[in-house]
Amino acid sequence: MKLFRYIDSNKIPMTAPVEAGIRPGTMVFYLDETSAKRTDLAETPQVKLSSVPERRVAAIGIRGSYSRENYEEALAELKAWLAKRTDVKAAGEPYAVYWNSPFVPFFLKQSEVHIPVAPTK
Numbered sequence: 001m002k003l004f005r006y007i008d009s010n011k012i013p014m015t016a017p018v019e020a021g022i023r024p025g026t027m028v029f030y031l032d033e034t035s036a037k038r039t040d041l042a043e044t045p046q047v048k049l050s051s052v053p054e055r056r057v058a059a060i061g062i063r064g065s066y067s068r069e070n071y072e073e074a075l076a077e078l079k080a081w082l083a084k085r086t087d088v089k090a091a092g093e094p095y096a097v098y099w100n101s102p103f104v105p106f107f108l109k110q111s112e113v114h115i116p117v118a119p120t121k
Helices: 002-009 068-083
Strands: 018-020 027-029 057-063 088-090 095-098 110-119
Touching: 002 027, 057 068, 068 088, 068 110
Parallel strands: none
Antiparallel strands: 018 027, 018 095, 057 110, 088 110, 095 110
């Protein structure tokens, strides 16, 4: 809710997706191009502003609730797929990506697990 209040009070357009780190409470919200150029946005104790470099990821989709169980199951499947690859390797920590608001019924929610990757050659 801290992030939502910041977005709402600063009149920042909502975008999708929202990225969530493995650590509880770590959320990343992407700004649209116009908002990213605003000079009136300031950090707060709860909200930090930063640039994220472009990255390449391996991803797997999930349908259903945003649960630890669904995340872990998808992560295991993605790691198994990645282990078979010879052209890319893991190059960062996995994270979740949520596409729907908390108000969407669990059976309609869509999310993904991403692992940053880099070429092996």
